[in-house]
Amino acid sequence: MSTDSSTTEATTTAPQEASETPPDARGDVLLDVKDLKMYFPVSSRGIIPRHVADVKAVDGVDFFVRRGETLGLVGESGCGKTTVGRSILQVYKTTGGEVNFDGTDLTKLKAKEMRRYRRRLQMIFQDPYSSLNPRMTAGSIIGEPMRIHGMAGERGEYRDRVEELLRVVGLNPYMRDRYPHEFSGGQRQRIGIARSLAVRPDLIICDEPVSALDVSIQAQIINLLQELQEEYNLTYLFIAHDLSVVRHISDRVAVMYLGKVVEIATREELYENPLHPYTKALMSAVPIPDPSVERQRERIVLQGDVPSPLRPPSGCRFHTRCPIAIEDGLCSEEDPEFRDVGGDHWVACHRV
Amino acid sequence: MANSPSKGKPILEIKDLVTRFYIPDGIVKAVDGVSYTIHEGEIVGVVGESGCGKSVTALSIMGLIPWPPGVIEQGEVLLDGVDVLKMDTEEMLRVRGAELSMIFQEPMTSLNPVLTIGRQLTESLEVHLDMDRAGAVARAGELLEMVGIPDGSSRLDDYPHQFSGGMRQRVMIAMGLSCNPKVLIADEPTTALDVTIQAQILELIQRLNQELGTAVIIITHNLGVVARYADWVNVMYAGRIIESGPAAEIYENPQHPYTLGLLSSVPRLDEPKKSKLVPIEGMPPDLSDLPQGCAFRARCRFAIEKCATEYPPSELIDGTDDHHRSCWINVDESAEKDVYVNR
Numbered sequence: 001m002s003t004d005s006s007t008t009e010a011t012t013t014a015p016q017e018a019s020e021t022p023p024d025a026r027g028d029v030l031l032d033v034k035d036l037k038m039y040f041p042v043s044s045r046g047i048i049p050r051h052v053a054d055v056k057a058v059d060g061v062d063f064f065v066r067r068g069e070t071l072g073l074v075g076e077s078g079c080g081k082t083t084v085g086r087s088i089l090q091v092y093k094t095t096g097g098e099v100n101f102d103g104t105d106l107t108k109l110k111a112k113e114m115r116r117y118r119r120r121l122q123m124i125f126q127d128p129y130s131s132l133n134p135r136m137t138a139g140s141i142i143g144e145p146m147r148i149h150g151m152a153g154e155r156g157e158y159r160d161r162v163e164e165l166l167r168v169v170g171l172n173p174y175m176r177d178r179y180p181h182e183f184s185g186g187q188r189q190r191i192g193i194a195r196s197l198a199v200r201p202d203l204i205i206c207d208e209p210v211s212a213l214d215v216s217i218q219a220q221i222i223n224l225l226q227e228l229q230e231e232y233n234l235t236y237l238f239i240a241h242d243l244s245v246v247r248h249i250s251d252r253v254a255v256m257y258l259g260k261v262v263e264i265a266t267r268e269e270l271y272e273n274p275l276h277p278y279t280k281a282l283m284s285a286v287p288i289p290d291p292s293v294e295r296q297r298e299r300i301v302l303q304g305d306v307p308s309p310l311r312p313p314s315g316c317r318f319h320t321r322c323p324i325a326i327e328d329g330l331c332s333e334e335d336p337e338f339r340d341v342g343g344d345h346w347v348a349c350h351r352v
Numbered sequence: 353m354a355n356s357p358s359k360g361k362p363i364l365e366i367k368d369l370v371t372r373f374y375i376p377d378g379i380v381k382a383v384d385g386v387s388y389t390i391h392e393g394e395i396v397g398v399v400g401e402s403g404c405g406k407s408v409t410a411l412s413i414m415g416l417i418p419w420p421p422g423v424i425e426q427g428e429v430l431l432d433g434v435d436v437l438k439m440d441t442e443e444m445l446r447v448r449g450a451e452l453s454m455i456f457q458e459p460m461t462s463l464n465p466v467l468t469i470g471r472q473l474t475e476s477l478e479v480h481l482d483m484d485r486a487g488a489v490a491r492a493g494e495l496l497e498m499v500g501i502p503d504g505s506s507r508l509d510d511y512p513h514q515f516s517g518g519m520r521q522r523v524m525i526a527m528g529l530s531c532n533p534k535v536l537i538a539d540e541p542t543t544a545l546d547v548t549i550q551a552q553i554l555e556l557i558q559r560l561n562q563e564l565g566t567a568v569i570i571i572t573h574n575l576g577v578v579a580r581y582a583d584w585v586n587v588m589y590a591g592r593i594i595e596s597g598p599a600a601e602i603y604e605n606p607q608h609p610y611t612l613g614l615l616s617s618v619p620r621l622d623e624p625k626k627s628k629l630v631p632i633e634g635m636p637p638d639l640s641d642l643p644q645g646c647a648f649r650a651r652c653r654f655a656i657e658k659c660a661t662e663y664p665p666s667e668l669i670d671g672t673d674d675h676h677r678s679c680w681i682n683v684d685e686s687a688e689k690d691v692y693v694n695r
């Protein structure tokens with residue numbers, strides 16, 4: 001960021017523990033999302049469709065990601081976490097807010113200018129089956145971003161680079177001429193990762209990169225992502241519904257509920273000192289693979305389902321399921337402010 | 353809960369079950385000699401990755417293996433001492449859905465979209481319990497209330513699409529329990545659901561297990577779910593049970609390299625510091641082309657020469673009452689175990 005005063009020594013991989021960051025010096029921020037909104041219009045049926053309502057998929061989200069760190073974005077289906085990822089990449093024309101990437105607000109860029117930034121922001125998708133073109137070889141899938149961004153270079157150079165990328169993600173270079181159907185799910189995900197690395201990005205948005213994989217394969221991919229991060233000093237926005245996986249890979253975790261971020265904390269704080277009642281419920285709902293630990297855990301079972309984002313509850317969106325919501329109307333009328341409670345910990349709740 | 357000392361009497365005994373699928377590319381040995389016993393009131397967890405044969409075992413128990421291409425080649429499934437595999441179609445129809453019942457992973461595809469929930473719930477009541485229409489409708493309403501659908505009787509005329517995912521799974525559970533089954537098989541009952549809804553459904557299954565004494569088999573790939581709810585665990589790999597025992601014992605003292613690997617490859621919510629997982633390298637074997645010897649050999653850190661030639665028999669682990677595994681190696685004495693311990 002242009003306003004960023006921190007010097008290079010304070011950057012990157014430093015673990016986010018202790019975090020004595022004063023609010024005005026958040027460190028070396030690469031991505032700064034402010035009040036991001038993404039509404040999808042709903043039209044009436046009929047000959048002349050009318051705009052009747054909005055699905056407020058993302059409704060005022062604030063967070064930032066420091067260079068070289070992993071921010072986890074966790075939430076249940078329909079909470080808007082995928083939409084956040086796509087909005088950052090400007091896949092949609094966002095409804096409001098800012099997406100500041102390395103000092104530039106991407107929402108203000110023209111399509112042509114955005115193309116230049118796309119190289120630096122890459123994405124890894126959930127479904128390794130539908131995210132690879134079945135009619136392209138692994139090599140051409142991985143090489144395509146380089147060709148598009150004019151980084152292909154000489155013929156031999158291009159080939160070497162594709163082979164190197166295959167090796168980097170743990171595949172054999174001779175597999176370059178194979179088609180996606182010849183690979184297993186885990187291998188396909190490796191191809192997707194190689195493709196995102198091809199243009200040497202700064203930020204990779206990983207949208208549920210392991211949820212379609214079996215547990216033993218999941219671990220391989222998670223470790224690969226961690227190794228690549230160290231090697232290439234990558235910054236990740238890691239979007240997933242599995243809190244154990246998110247906490248494992250992230251330095252800090254943002255919890256989303258119904259279009260809003262309700263809490264952001266370091267991985268240690270989140271587990272030891274969760275503040276938002278939704279975060280607490282979400283954590284208690286995740287079983288730990290250890291019966292002796294499980295026997296002693298408190299279980300908070302939330303009642304009911306997540307409300308529709310078409311008609312989100314008034315006030316705090318969680319108040320309809322919240323075990324500690326107050327009756328006097330505060331929770332049901334007033335939207336709680338997302339505030340800094342110190343120690344790199346943010347929360348939006350009236351009761352905290 | 354976990355590791356209940358006094359078990360009820362055996363209610364379902366599976367003995368040396370072998371199920372195969374004859375496909376153009378060869379013979380898929382989906383279930384290859386599986387034996388286990390479920391006792392009254394017990395929750396048994398069956399864990400393994402996709403293609404390990406855990407669902408096919410369940411479908412074999414229910415007599416739902418389609419021929420062609422599938423066939424149960426061998427084994428017995430004794431329900432209260434009677435072999436259900438030897439039953440003719442008519443007898444099986446009486447047992448299935450009544451004494452043995454099953455809930456599936458996908459509540460949307462397992463419910464009929466063009467019939468009301470009420471129609472689908474009352475069907476088995478009328479068929480199995482000989483209830484009249486009015487009685488069945490009343491009971492269906494009660495069942496929906498029991499599984500936590502508020503004002504259940506007023507929702508009997510609704511169609512599946514009018515329910516959310518979690519609610520549909522509740523309807524499935526209500527159907528599964530409608531005839532007071534002796535054994536309920538839940539095949540990945542919460543995989544398609546969000547975690548907070550998963551917690552609701554699993555708490556419900558556990559409550560019903562405790563209140564009604566229904567024995568439950570939970571089939572899942574989620575080691576956490578098993579740790580929280582199961583009394584007994586069977587770990588499956590390539591069509592066989594490779595380790596089994598009381599849940600607490602399996603998690604505390606895993607003795608098969610695959611179980612050890614599985615436990616080290618999942619991130620735990622409570623892990624203290626940022627660490628690396630220990631993945632199981634490679635991929636599960638092709639069930640139509642299983643190697644000789646132990647099927648896990650190619651991915652096993654501990655493998656020795658003998659593993660390539662002979663399949664290890666299931667044996668009791670020294671110093672335990674009922675913890676079994678199939679492996680030639682004593683993992684506790686091997687230096688390779690450090691990889692897992694140091695994590």
